[in-house]
Amino acid sequence: MATTRKAAIVGGNRIPFARSNSAxxxxxxxxxxxxxLDGLVARFGLQGxxxxxxxxxxxxxxxxxxxxxxxxxxxxxxxxxxxxxxxxQACGTGLEAAILVANKVALGQIxxxxxxxxxxxxxxxxxxxxxxxxxxxxxxxARTLQQRLKAIGKIRPGQLVPEAPRNAEPxxxxxxxxxxxxxxxxxxxxxxxxDELAVRSHRNMAAAYDRGFFDDLVTPFLxxxxxxxxxPDSSLExxxxxxxxxxxxxxATMTAGNSTPLxxxxxxxxxxxxxxxxxxxxxxxxxxxxxxxxAVDYVHGGEGLLMAPVYAMPVMLARNxxxxxxxxxxxxxxxxxxxxxxxxxxWEDADFxxxxxxxxxxxxxxxxxxxxxxxxxxxxxxxFAATGGRIVAQLAKTLxxxxxxxxxxxxxxxxxxxxxxxxxxx
Amino acid sequence: xxxxxxxxxPSMARLxxxxxxxxxxxxxxxxxxxxxxxxxxxDPADLAAYDRVCRFPLTDTLPATAPHLLTFPLQxxxxxxxxxxxxxxxxxxVRNRIxxxxxxxxxxxxxLEVWAERFAAHRSGATxxxxxxxxxGGSEVWRSRSTYLARGATAPEGAPEADVYVPxxxxxxxxxxxRVPDDAGRRYAKVSGDVNPIHLSGLTAKAxxxxxxxxxxxxxxxxxxxxxxxxxxxxxxxxxAFRKPLFLPSTVTLSTAQADGGWDVAVxxxxxxxxxxxxxxxxx
Numbered sequence: 001m002a003t004t005r006k007a008a009i010v011g012g013n014r015i016p017f018a019r020s021n022s023a024x025x026x027x028x029x030x031x032x033x034x035x036x037l038d039g040l041v042a043r044f045g046l047q048g049x050x051x052x053x054x055x056x057x058x059x060x061x062x063x064x065x066x067x068x069x070x071x072x073x074x075x076x077x078x079x080x081x082x083x084x085x086x087x088x089q090a091c092g093t094g095l096e097a098a099i100l101v102a103n104k105v106a107l108g109q110i111x112x113x114x115x116x117x118x119x120x121x122x123x124x125x126x127x128x129x130x131x132x133x134x135x136x137x138x139x140x141x142a143r144t145l146q147q148r149l150k151a152i153g154k155i156r157p158g159q160l161v162p163e164a165p166r167n168a169e170p171x172x173x174x175x176x177x178x179x180x181x182x183x184x185x186x187x188x189x190x191x192x193x194x195d196e197l198a199v200r201s202h203r204n205m206a207a208a209y210d211r212g213f214f215d216d217l218v219t220p221f222l223x224x225x226x227x228x229x230x231x232p233d234s235s236l237e238x239x240x241x242x243x244x245x246x247x248x249x250x251x252a253t254m255t256a257g258n259s260t261p262l263x264x265x266x267x268x269x270x271x272x273x274x275x276x277x278x279x280x281x282x283x284x285x286x287x288x289x290x291x292x293x294x295a296v297d298y299v300h301g302g303e304g305l306l307m308a309p310v311y312a313m314p315v316m317l318a319r320n321x322x323x324x325x326x327x328x329x330x331x332x333x334x335x336x337x338x339x340x341x342x343x344x345x346x347w348e349d350a351d352f353x354x355x356x357x358x359x360x361x362x363x364x365x366x367x368x369x370x371x372x373x374x375x376x377x378x379x380x381x382x383x384f385a386a387t388g389g390r391i392v393a394q395l396a397k398t399l400x401x402x403x404x405x406x407x408x409x410x411x412x413x414x415x416x417x418x419x420x421x422x423x424x425x426x
Numbered sequence: 427x428x429x430x431x432x433x434x435x436p437s438m439a440r441l442x443x444x445x446x447x448x449x450x451x452x453x454x455x456x457x458x459x460x461x462x463x464x465x466x467x468x469d470p471a472d473l474a475a476y477d478r479v480c481r482f483p484l485t486d487t488l489p490a491t492a493p494h495l496l497t498f499p500l501q502x503x504x505x506x507x508x509x510x511x512x513x514x515x516x517x518x519x520v521r522n523r524i525x526x527x528x529x530x531x532x533x534x535x536x537x538l539e540v541w542a543e544r545f546a547a548h549r550s551g552a553t554x555x556x557x558x559x560x561x562x563g564g565s566e567v568w569r570s571r572s573t574y575l576a577r578g579a580t581a582p583e584g585a586p587e588a589d590v591y592v593p594x595x596x597x598x599x600x601x602x603x604x605r606v607p608d609d610a611g612r613r614y615a616k617v618s619g620d621v622n623p624i625h626l627s628g629l630t631a632k633a634x635x636x637x638x639x640x641x642x643x644x645x646x647x648x649x650x651x652x653x654x655x656x657x658x659x660x661x662x663x664x665x666x667a668f669r670k671p672l673f674l675p676s677t678v679t680l681s682t683a684q685a686d687g688g689w690d691v692a693v694x695x696x697x698x699x700x701x702x703x704x705x706x707x708x709x710x
């Protein structure tokens with residue numbers, strides 16, 4: 001087997017993200033992922049080409065979409081002989097997909113691949129309730145008229161209300177925002193600093209659009225050319241008028257303005273070996289250097305649901321001989337503004353870093369001017385599985401623009417108390 | 427001590443009706459009879475339905491609370507018999523301790539035995555313990571002790587003090603929020619056979635002095651254990667006190683904290699903080 005090599009990030013593509021039940025209300029996950037793949041194909045001349053593999057996933061999936069990524073490949077302009085598989089790690093899906101593709105490239109098992117993700121909260125997989133589902137299975141298995149009548153007799157009108165997927169943790173019954181609110185309170189994250197982070201995200205992303213930064217990262221879809229959650233004129237004054245939606249009482253700080261909305265969208269990233277890219281005259285924006293996942297016990301262990309990246313980071317930094325300050329850009333996924341701020345605060349906290357992370361000294365603070373410089377999820381929106389691909393492509397381009405030898409850090413929190421972090425380098 | 431061996435599980439509805447019709451004229455000390463059933467196996471479909479309602483994963487091992495479903499009809503038979511000194515309607519389940527001596531396979535044939543003991547004085551009445559064991563091949567694998575309170579009743583002269591409280595440590599942080607629906611009592615009644623009217627509907631509960639239907643204590647206890655699936659020792663004691671009734675529907679919180687190799691647990695009303703269940707789980 002060959003020695004390992006670092007996978008190159010050639011480029012990315014996504015469709016503009018759309019707030020739930022807006023521009024993409026009629027689009028399925030497969031529609032959006034296929035369109036996103038085709039945009040990438042067009043950008044890098046991959047029409048009819050067979051790639052090593054395509055890896056993608058969705059968090060909210062219809063049961064008929066069991067082979068979502070392969071079906072999307074078959075409907076795309078890629079060669080039908082390109083293999084594909086689905087992954088799902090909640091909001092970590094997109095970044096995890098990129099890590100999986102990068103690892104195969106690194107091991108020499110493939111020369112090129114696409115990593116992506118997609119989610120829709122508009123075309124959501126409504127399910128029949130458990131009672132009705134069992135009654136229908138019974139009806140399906142019935143062989144005689146008598147058995148069928150008996151099975152039909154078990155159906156009650158009250159069972160006909162469908163079950164919508166809930167943005168809640170199955171084991172705790174709490175919405176992700178409720179979990180984040182607990183963490184915000186524990187870390188004493190203020191309302192104003194959350195609103196400031198949200199304003200900065202909108203302004204950074206609007207500025208990036210205006211200077212054409214997203215021209216080769218985004219392909220218009222269904223009449224949308226920019227993320228429709230983006231508010232360039234967002235201001236502290238406006239955000240401060242919003243009422244809290246998560247948390248309780250006086251101490252509640254989390255609003256619809258400093259939390260991500262439900263969003264539809266898809267993203268994809270093209271990864272390859274340097275040789276593969278060079279042979280096709282394609283650029284290498286950055287390399288995926290390393291990655292790490294972690295998980296926390298948010299159910300019975302007392303840790304915050306979205307705090308796992310805090311634990312993943314020191315492991316990855318130590319393995320690479322780096323400190324938290326050795327980076328030119330930081331991409332910390334803005335699930336909620338308070339999540340970003342709690343993450344940073346935890347890394348600055350000497351007691352926490354010693355007791356929970358087992359470190360002699362805290363990881364320390366970062367230069368906030370290097371954080372989410374082209375906007376993040378508060379501005380773009382957050383179609384769960386599509387966020388990783390957006391961030392990887394965006395950071396790779398940011399590093400490439402800054403010149404060779406620049407380092408970037410990604411941190412993404414995910415449902416189930418998980419977190420994924422990664423290092424990119426131009 | 428005479429032991430009566432039953433060939434099948436007695437009908438719960440019939441026992442409850444008999445108990446309701448024979449409340450008068452009871453008194454004296456506890457009977458020294460024991461009721462038993464031999465070679466009892468759990469029906470796999472019944473177990474699956476029970477697991478679903480209590481949110482246990484479906485496995486080849488019985489949840490700690492499952493043998494209680496088998497011994498409970500025998501306990502009710504004992505309590506509804508005229509020789510039992512306290513009237514069954516009005517008895518409140520205030521404490522339940524289960525010892526799992528080793529994991530019990532779902533297909534094991536269990537020999538069950540139940541009896542009453544420890545008639546005790548309580549500040550608002552008297553308590554009695556209904557004990558049960560499950561054995562295979564002559565060795566015990568599971569034990570339980572259910573303490574019932576009869577308000578206004580009098581324990582015999584020289585009876586010990588009732589012991590209905592389970593001390594727990596600090597349980598500030600909720601681990602989970604449960605929305606307990608209106609039909610939680612009916613669903614548990616269906617899988618457990620405990621068709622006590624106070625659990626079935628608001629109307630039937632009112633007839634027994636409750637403002638609304640209340641959840642089965644053993645269902646709350648089972649859900650606590652379900653929430654700790656995968657985090658329990660092989661052999662353990664789970665001892666809980668049932669505090670205030672859990673009216674249906676309600677939103678409640680579960681709090682858990684590690685303690686002495688096991689857990690302290692509490693189930694409280696999410697809004698008012700009223701305690702419904704507190705308890706301990708300790709390795710044996």
